[in-house]
Amino acid sequence: MAIKTYREAVKEALAQEMERDERVVLIGEDVRGGQAGTASPEKLATIEAFGGVLGVTKGLWTQFGSSRVIDTPITESAIVGMAAGAAMTGLRPVAELMFMDFFGVCYDMIYNQAAKFRYMFGGKAKTPLVMRGMIGAGFSAAAQHSQSPYNIFGSTPGVKVVVPSSPYDVKGLLIQSIRDEDPVIFCEHKALYELKGEVPEHAYTIPLGVANYTREGTDVTIIALSAMVHKANAVADKLLKEGISVEVVDPRTVSPLDEEGILESVASTGRVVIVDESSARFGFAHDVAALIASQAFHHLKAPIVLITPPHTPVPFSPPLEQAWIPSVERIEAAVRKLMEA
Amino acid sequence: MSLTKPELLQAYRKMYEIRAFEERLHLENTGGDIPGFIHLYTGEEAIAVGVCENLTPQDYIGSTHRGHGHCIAKGCDIRGMMAEIFGKETGLCRGKGGSMHIADLEQGMLGANAIVGGAPPLVIGASLTAKTLGNKGVGVSFTGDGGSNQGLVFEAMNMAVVLQLPTIFIFENNGFGEATGHDYAVGGRNITRRAEGFGMPAVRVDGVDFFAVYEAVKEAVQRAREGGGPTAIEAMAYRWHGHFEGDPMLYRAEGEVERLRAEKDPLKIFRSKTRKQLSDAELDAIETEVNALVDEAVSKAKADPYPPAENVLTDVYASY
Structure with a gap:
């Protein structure tokens, strides 16, 4: 291909x-x-x-x-x-x-x-x-x-x-x-x-509202979108070598949202990190966390971890901007902490 | 006069349909059976009809919150409109839209629009469709003097000139945006000159004179169909009722509305200008027919069922 x-x-x-x-x-x-x-x-x-x-x-x-x-x-x-x-x-x-x-x-x-x-x-x-x-x-x-x-x-x-x-x-x-x-x-x-x-040469379609599991795992579910998916994948690949099995769920569409695809992964791992570049308040992470808390609370082994930017505008200077963007380090630390719970 | 007798009778029928519809709504609204807000078009009938008598069902219009007149002039079914305003399942929008969102795409009516200045950006889209498909259609937007101050209306006028779109921008200057006079709110006090500044022909016409509106729009539509680009028309008119039904109109001079009804009535003016072609008996007969139609529309709307509660969930998406 x-x-x-x-x-x-x-x-x-x-x-x-x-x-x-x-x-x-x-x-x-x-x-x-x-x-x-x-x-x-x-x-x-x-x-x-x-x-x-x-x-x-x-x-x-x-x-x-x-x-x-x-x-x-x-x-x-x-x-x-x-x-x-x-x-x-x-x-x-x-x-x-x-x-x-x-x-x-x-x-x-x-x-x-x-x-x-x-x-x-x-x-x-x-x-x-x-x-x-x-x-x-x-x-x-x-x-x-x-x-x-x-x-x-x-x-x-x-x-x-x-x-x-x-x-x-x-x-x-x-x-x-x-x-x-x-x-x-x-x-x-x-x-x-x-x-x-x-990327295939021919025209093909992917239905809206169907999540993609970019990594399959059994210990922790990371839900991430867009550029954050690749950070989640990097964490999953790194921790696999240590025996921590991370599943990465990329919903691909925010609306419609593949609720079943998310909840199925949560049911199998019981530990959840949501990585979201949108907003520290009223964001995608908060919506998905509410979904999980209301539909799959009984599967959770630990509180859901939300990784978002701070509640500020996006800054200009590179070190400030890097501090603003959800990082691989924050995701990795969150997964490790969940494994201790 | 370029209009035939059947065309003149049709124009009067449409204007009277609007008059009878709106005056009946004014009465019905006091009975409490109409949910929400209504904004009446009475006094401006010559604009809607003077515009739409130049259009075909393939042409599109976009309207305002004061949209009943535009809907009737463009061919929306009066019974469906009345049922919609009463919130019934049989309404043109199945009770989901109400007075401020009546639409009928099959008649080329893109919707009344409760956002002031909302129609022009959408109508240039309908014009782009006509231009792209090469079907000689035109798009006509209705906007008030209040809407003429909105930035998105300026954007639409500029875009129409840049892309040479077949669009006619109608500005109904009825003197008021809500309770604020246009002399306060329209900087420069001249929408025609403002539109000219975007690089299109623009004219001001007497909006209570059907023939003045009709002839100006005829020229603009012909230019648009031939690829000559957009035109703006400012039609000077008068709003007989308040901004919404229930508005006590504290801002109006005593006796003003009575004077307008006596001196600036588009239907009376039409009658006086067509005395040689049309008899009072012919026009009275139209009024009798239309009154019966409006009576029937009201009785039916009152008797029709409300939509079932489960319809709250339907028609959000084509598929989801």
Whole structure:
């Protein structure tokens, strides 16, 4: 099987779906890039200056043209609102928000509009819309370009929320999201774009709401999403050599959430660590901990451990930012402590 | 006058449907059978009808919290609307939306919208669909003078110009955003000039004159269908009722509403302008028919069942 990066897997999913279905269009700032630049007209007629701010969609304009790869002003409300209106009337838009932090600029179009059409209109509306954007800290991008607000999205009925951790998952989940009839918020972690893995050439789908066990084990369950999955895997691999058997559960989607997949692992280990980059309060970890406490308390051998960032904005300076991000060391220490309990 | 007699009769019928519907709601609301809030459109009938008589079912509109008139003008079923407003299972949204969220996608009605300024960003999406599919459709957004101050409305206007979308932005300037006059809230006091600044043609019309609205929209729709991009139209009108039913209107001059009813009634103005084409008897006959339709809609809405409680869980997602 071909080895590809997470970035290439995202692009391949977009290209294959755009080829399959001409109603799929990309909408966003600099999804091509370079319009009305000052370079020569000949050059401007052919270049893709950006292909998305981190180059994920580069090449798609050359392949599909301006009616399918639509450069917009940096106006998030109009980007998401236009995509929602287009989705309700027959297109299948993939809107790009660049950084998920920017949902704060346009959340009305998700929260009060796209998420609610189907319910408010008595089941008559379909809004097959994907909103792509980057999450995650680790690049000194500071407080407004580093957040992971999938917990906020996940609390909103009417949207689905996808948080893929690997090249294989990101392709299959994105294709599924584009084919889905509901609005999907698709969170790509910027630390994962260079991650390599096996990715089939053909188009395939992964259903939303099905967890993946990236490590199987019997002593402790670590539940983690996105970039945190790889930290959990590293801890599992290290501790296995010492005879501690760690299971890593990657729910892959926050909404719908594979409750059974999580509870099954908890029932078998009785010890739980949840690693979550979203928030120290009202986060994904807290929601899953409540699920486990209310449904599987009798299986627990020790209190659930939550590993989240502190209740602060994301800092800029590298040592501060590293102190903010949930670390391998904290995860490892938590597992060891649970084994003593 | 470019309209045929059947077209004129149809326009009057639609305007009277709105009038009869809203005035009946005003009465029914005092009876306590209508849950929640309603916002009445009376006095602005010429705008909704002047716009929608230029549209086909393939064209889309997006509306406001004051949306009953737009729904009726675009072809929503009056019985389904009434049942929805009464919260009944037989309503257009099966009782899930209510007055502020009436929608009928088959009629090209993308929904009343309770977020001020909510429609324009969605309508440019419908316009993008029409442009991408090449079906010559247009999108029309309704926004009030209050909504004209919202940032997302500016974003939508700019996007429509940048992408040359087939969109018509209708600004219904009825003088008030809730209880605040537009002279206070609209900086520059001129929505037309503001829209022009985004780089599209913009005109101000007399919103109580059906013909003024109709002709301006006709030109804008034709331009949009031919690929000429968006237009903004500011229609000057008057709100006869309060912001919501129950608003004591402490902010209004004494006798103002009575004067508006006498001097600025879009239906009376229509009658006076069509005296040569239409007889009073023909128009009175339409009113009688429409009154019967509204009576029937109210009786049926009252008799219809509420949705069963288990419906609280349905239609959140297409699949989950």
